[in-house]
Amino acid sequence: MNVEISDLASTLTRCKPLLGTYVEISVSGDVADETLIEQSNSAFAAIQLVQSRMSFHDAFSELSVINQNALNDWIELSPSMFKVLSKINQLNKDTDGSFDPSIAPVLLNSGSLPRHQSCNHDAPIADVGVWSNVELGDHRVRFHSPVVLDLGGIAKGFAVDQALACIASSLVCTVNAGGDIGMSHWKNQSIDILFGTKNRRATKEMEMRNSCIASSASYRNNGRSVIINPKSAQAQKSNNTYSVFAPDCMTADALTKAAWLGAATPEIMSKYNASLLVIDQHGQSLH
Amino acid sequence: MMNNRSKQRSSAEHQRRGFLKLAGATGISLTFLSLRSAHAKTYLNLEQAQKLLLPNKSLTPSNVTLTDVQKKSIQAASKVRVRSNNVVAWKSGEGDWLLLEQIIGKHENIDMAFALDSQGRVLGMEVLTYRESYGHEIRHPKWRAQFHGKDSSERLKLDKQIKNISGATLSCRHVTDGVNRITQTWNLVLRHL
Numbered sequence: 001m002n003v004e005i006s007d008l009a010s011t012l013t014r015c016k017p018l019l020g021t022y023v024e025i026s027v028s029g030d031v032a033d034e035t036l037i038e039q040s041n042s043a044f045a046a047i048q049l050v051q052s053r054m055s056f057h058d059a060f061s062e063l064s065v066i067n068q069n070a071l072n073d074w075i076e077l078s079p080s081m082f083k084v085l086s087k088i089n090q091l092n093k094d095t096d097g098s099f100d101p102s103i104a105p106v107l108l109n110s111g112s113l114p115r116h117q118s119c120n121h122d123a124p125i126a127d128v129g130v131w132s133n134v135e136l137g138d139h140r141v142r143f144h145s146p147v148v149l150d151l152g153g154i155a156k157g158f159a160v161d162q163a164l165a166c167i168a169s170s171l172v173c174t175v176n177a178g179g180d181i182g183m184s185h186w187k188n189q190s191i192d193i194l195f196g197t198k199n200r201r202a203t204k205e206m207e208m209r210n211s212c213i214a215s216s217a218s219y220r221n222n223g224r225s226v227i228i229n230p231k232s233a234q235a236q237k238s239n240n241t242y243s244v245f246a247p248d249c250m251t252a253d254a255l256t257k258a259a260w261l262g263a264a265t266p267e268i269m270s271k272y273n274a275s276l277l278v279i280d281q282h283g284q285s286l287h
Numbered sequence: 288m289m290n291n292r293s294k295q296r297s298s299a300e301h302q303r304r305g306f307l308k309l310a311g312a313t314g315i316s317l318t319f320l321s322l323r324s325a326h327a328k329t330y331l332n333l334e335q336a337q338k339l340l341l342p343n344k345s346l347t348p349s350n351v352t353l354t355d356v357q358k359k360s361i362q363a364a365s366k367v368r369v370r371s372n373n374v375v376a377w378k379s380g381e382g383d384w385l386l387l388e389q390i391i392g393k394h395e396n397i398d399m400a401f402a403l404d405s406q407g408r409v410l411g412m413e414v415l416t417y418r419e420s421y422g423h424e425i426r427h428p429k430w431r432a433q434f435h436g437k438d439s440s441e442r443l444k445l446d447k448q449i450k451n452i453s454g455a456t457l458s459c460r461h462v463t464d465g466v467n468r469i470t471q472t473w474n475l476v477l478r479h480l
Binding site for chain 1: 331397413450453457462
């Protein structure tokens with residue numbers, strides 16, 4: 001939809017700590033200030049809802065309930081959770097198992113994820129990369145072996161999509177959840193991509209190639225990768241920034257992990273109408 | 288930052304004292320630390336944050352100076368360092384509080400407004416200003432000049448507009464410290480005022 005925002009338009013940009021990071025929502029339009037406030041409130045509420053469902057850190061989230069109870073028992077899913085798990089199912093098949101959220105045991109052992117009380121399983125490292133033991137039914141799920149899922153590789157992107165979906169089509173909106181970005185009007189827009197290493201970082205300006213972009217890099221974690229290869233149960237290191245442009249942010253977010261693990265083939269990127277950009281630590285585009 | 292383009296508004300619009308026109312209208316000056324930053328964004332001023340967090344509430348400036356004993360008690364209860372004895376605060380007639388806090392992380396320095404209700408529960412929070420240092424590039428001009436130098440140095444200035452940056456996620460865990468400090472400040476001091 002082509003929306004012309006006149007010079008009289010107002011813009012409201014707000015930022016709140018959500019999803020374990022800082023989420024920025026910008027809304028513009030020829031409307032009353034109160035409308036911009038209401039619209040941004042709705043978008044933040046949508047993100048809050050995704051957080052309450054998909055956070056590993058929240059012992060009472062829908063994800064925590066699944067992790068605790070789905071072994072051999074069907075667990076009913078919210079429409080949002082069903083949508084995300086269905087996308088994971090598809091991506092897991094397409095990447096030949098490289099995109100797999102059952103890597104939580106590695107992150108639990110390294111202390112990157114909390115062992116809160118409701119997540120009292122003590123899954124061994126061997127139970128990593130076992131998405132094939134997750135059975136997805138119609139809005140329900142069950143595990144055929146001990147599985148611990150972490151949606152950290154996809155939920156932030158989904159939250160961006162959910163927030164954008166709240167905004168009236170007559171308004172222009174950008175949502176930036178800690179670097180995963182979705183724009184209602186992305187043509188001729190640019191973003192900066194952060195690259196480098198722990199102590200030496202800079203940005204590179206790029207044109208948007210689609211409505212969403214997500215990036216993965218290790219400079220925030222003192223060079224330690226939190227992207228786990230589900231096939232080796234090891235953290236996979238890289239000094240590159242992997243950015244994916246896609247029509248929706250959930251896909252962009254997930255495909256950055258596939259790209260990091262070398263599984264984002266041109267065929268897969270084409271299937272998802274996505275494009276990959278790899279920037280090395282010196283700012284050179286590798287892809 | 289509010290890109291309100293107010294100069295181009297009609298005269299009728301000018302007469303409307305809109306929310307977005309509050310940008311820059313506040314007389315409250317902040318004397319927080321200024322961290323040399325690679326990247327800074329201003330989202331809201333205090334008046335706007337007040338309107339978002341405690342709409343339709345009349346707020347009175349109610350700054351508090353903590354005694355050293357209070358400061359130590361808050362530190363002990365929250366397990367978070369209390370950097371300043373000064374609590375920048377406003378209070379409503381109903382007992383709500385609006386507090387200004389600075390969240391200082393390893394690479395970020397953020398001014399935030401928090402609203403508490405009369406029972407000390409956190410009603411909401413808004414980031415006012417966000418400053419982030421990317422690291423050593425600030426002190427290594429040769430390094431930053433080696434690639435896209437002009438563009439890079441431009442980025443090192445305070446952003447004139449909100450620029451979206453895609454990259455690995457920055458953790459907001461220091462906000463949790465700020466919330467703990469604030470709730471203990473309310474519990475030990477503000478509730479008795």
